[in-house]
Amino acid sequence: MSQKFTVLFDLDGTLVDTAPDLMLAHNHVMKKFGYEERELSDIKKLAGGGSRVMLRKSMHEIAELSGKINKTNEKMEEEMTKEFINFYSNNINKGSKLITGALEFLSWCKNNSISMAVCTNKQEHLSIDLLKKIKIYHFFDYVAGGNTFNHNKPDPKHLTDTIEIIGGNLKKTIMIGDSETDSGAAQAANIPFVLIEGGYTVKKVNQIYHNHLVKNFVGLEKIISKYLND
Secondary structure, eight states, X not given: OOOSOEEEEOOBTTTEEOHHHHHHHHHHHHHHTTXXXXXXXXXXXXXXXXXXXXXXXXXXXXXXXXXOOOOOOHHHHHHHHHHHHHHHHHSTTSSOEEOTTHHHHHHHHHHTTXXXXXXXXXXXXXXXXXXXHTTOGGGXXXXXXXXXXXXXXXXXXXXXXXXXXXXXXXXXXEEEESSHHHHHHHHHTTOOEEEETTOSOSSOGGGSOOSEEESSSTTHHHHHHHHHTO
C-alpha cells in the first residue's frame, strides 16, 4: 500500500552529530599507520562519502599541507578502512548525539503516519547499530546504507530504490540532508530537498542546491505540513 508521504534522511551530520566518534576512529587509524591526527572541524569536512572516501580525502589533504607525496595505495586504503570500521564499530556511540529537534520531529512524523527511511553512505550495519544505540531505529521503515545497493549517493537510485522498497510515492517524498551529496541525489531524483546548516561539507549553503534551509529540526513540521496539504 502506498504511503501518504515519505521523508528520507541522511544520517551523519543530519540526524546525528557523529563527528566526535568519527574523529576518534579516524585518529586511531592515523596514529596506527604513522600519520597526523586531525581536528573535529577537519572531520566534518571529510565525512559524508563513507569511511574509505573520508580516509582518502584526509590522506590527500595531509600530503598537500605537508608538501609530500601521498604514498597510500589501494591495498593500504583497504587496510586503513578495515581498521577504521573495526575501531568505529566498537566506539560508535561515545560522543555522538541527536541533532536538535530530531527526536521531536521523528515523533511528529510517526504520529502523522509519515513513512521514514534513512539513506546514508555509512555502511548499513554500522548505521543500524548507531540508530539502535541512539534509540531512534524504531522510527524507520528502512535503512539504506552505502553498501546496501550497488550504488549510493549522489546516485539518485539510492533514494528511488528505497522509496520503492517501502512502498512510497516519488511525488510524495522529501529528502533531508546536510551536504551536496544528499542534495545531488535529491535533485537528480526530482525530490524536494531540505538542507541542514552547518553540516559535514566544505561547501557554503549557497553552493548547495536546496528548496528549504533550516538550522536544525525545530519547526520543520511547518515545512512538511505544506507538502502534506498539496
